[in-house]
Amino acid sequence: MSTAIRPSACPGLLRIVQALDGGICRIKLNGGSISADQADAVANAAEQFAGGAIEATNRANLQIRGIGEQSSALIDRLLAAGLGPRNAAGDDVRNLMLSPTAGIDRQMRFDTRALAEQILDTLQSHPRFHELSAKFAVQLDGGEALAMLEHPHDLWLSAFERDGEALLAFGLAGCPTDRAVGAVTLENAHALVVVVLELFLDLARPEQTRMRHLLDELPMLAFLEQLRARLPIKANSGWQRTPATGDLHIGAHQQNADNLVYVGAVPPLGRLDPIMLRGAARLARQFGDGSVRLTPWQSLLLPNVKASDAAQLLESLKSLNLLTEAVEPLSRIIACTGSNGCGKGLADTKHDARRLATLLPQAQSVHLSGCTRSCAAAHCAPATLLAVSAGHYDLYFRDAALPGFGALHARNLTIEAAATLLAARSRSPLDA
Structure with missing residues (x-):
């Protein structure tokens, strides 16, 4: 396959984009789904040709970071696993998001x-x-219950x-x-x-x-x-999509078939290592249908699991250091690469996010962004910490009447100060 593709700041499978921590290769997954064998291929390629860092993205794709001089070998390995586009020019436009539970959701x-x-x-x-x-x-x-809306x-x-x-x-x-x-x-x-x-x-x-x-x-x-003029269009007549509720991307949840569940787990801050991904692939073969689905919550699902196997599978996922309960603070925190891997990052967001998780008394949805580009979140989170310098953030709360991150609540906070304000917010009856 020819790799003569147009220049862009967006990584693709065939276009390695340089960052502070090396090259980034983004693997677009059809419907967010990947076979266990393909997951193994990604893990092996990240280990052999890069630094071993694999990220789940907010569009239900995977990307490999820290790629050095062996980018061609990495691309060839991924293409051989069937993870590439049909033609080079088609890679950029494979941007179609489905529910992670397409075909198996009880509400679809x-x-x-x-x-x-x-x-x-x-x-x-x-x-x-x-x-x-x-x-x-x-x-x-x-119309699935689990859908990023x-x-x-x-x-x-x-x-x-x-x-x-x-x-x-x-x-x-x-x-x-x-x-x-x-x-x-x-x-x-x-x-x-x-x-x-x-x-x-x-x-x-x-x-x-x-x-x-x-x-x-x-x-x-x-x-x-x-x-x-080109296609028959019907009137909408006031239909409105009901927002999804709950934490259906994590833990075990009933499918649309009796005695089958899917099981979701969150890699902390969306970051996988080869051991985690290979482990998930192994468990997909052992307990599921041999596939792994990625989600826009930067997590993964194993579908078509027998309900009687769910508890054992959840324990096995925990042993891989994946988060399987929504009450764990780190399961609700998202953070971009930050200054450790991105030249535009003003703070080490991954490190600060882990610190924040230890300080919050209960799990809250918080987004840490190293700059205004908001690479880790395509949506406006309930609370956003926008880096202004190393270890310091402005705090925003989502406001439907305001663009961007929402309403600015406080400036230049340390993580400890931010945790105090977030904890107070979570206790407020106005924040129900």
């Missing part, structure tokens, strides 16, 4: 996997779509039912919990994706790389008018 309205495969095939095989930004992304939501996407589709008919609501430059702009039948879902992407490329100037950039200038109604 349909199995999204066949449609997802069709969309991914088109994204890779349609040469014009290779013009899309490496950040341009689509979400296909089958806070990550903005350029196009999202979400399943619902009206008058006995299965439909997909859709929206542009937002999330499934936003108000939909229309709906299509399941039969027209693939066509909708194709038409929206083609229309975007027809209308956007080169510097307008995302749907939101185009819609800042072009009224939504004007875009929809052109869309309706």
Whole structure:
């Protein structure tokens, strides 16, 4: 496979991007799923050709860090494992997010996997779509209980039912919990994706790389008018996606088949080592169906486990130093690479996050970001600590009325001071 691909700041499997701690290779996983054999291949490649650091990303992918001079050998090893795109130009556009429990979720309205495969095939095989930004992304939501509904996407589709008919609501430059702009039948879902992407490329100037950039200038109604001229669009009629609740990405949870569960575990701060990943692959073979699914919560799931095996599997995952209970503070904290591996990081966020976890009296959702780019979180977390210097952070609380990280609560805090404020916030009845 040719590796002559366009320059970009975004890593890919074929494009190693340099960071302070070496090269980064991002492996985009179809539907967030990887076979146990492929997981072994990633672990072995990270160990043999890089520093051994493997990250679960917030788009349910994997990336290897610390790659040195053996980048070509690493790429060849991953391609041999079937982890690459169909063609070099297609790697950037494989940005399709599914629920981690696609096909097995008790609440799902349909199995999204066949449609997802069709969309991914088109994204890779349609040469014009290779013009899309490496950040341009689509979400296909089958109505699952476990679904990341806070990550903005350029196009999202979400399943619902009206008058006995299965439909997909859709929206542009937002999330499934936003108000939909229309709906299509399941039969027209693939066509909708194709038409929206083609229309975007027809209308956007080169510097307008995302749907939101185009819609800042072009009224939504004007875009929809052109869309309706190419495809039958149904009215939305007030449908609204119900937000997911609970911590369904961690622990054991019932599937849509009797006596089967999936089991979720969180690598601390999204960072795996080869032993962890190989261990998860081994357990997937022993207890599951031989696959591992990654999640947008930077965690992993083992699907199709017998309910009677769940307790033993959870203990085995714990022995790999994976977190399996939502009450563990570190299971709810996310942090970017920080100054230890990124030249833009103003603080060692991974180190500070571990310190914060020891200081919090109970688990809280907190995001530590080494700079304003917010690489570790595509959504706005309930609380964000934004680094301003080594060991010091500004504290923000999410506010739906404000952009970015939300409302600034306090400046230039040490981790100890931040922990005190976060603990007080968690005790407040206003923060229920």
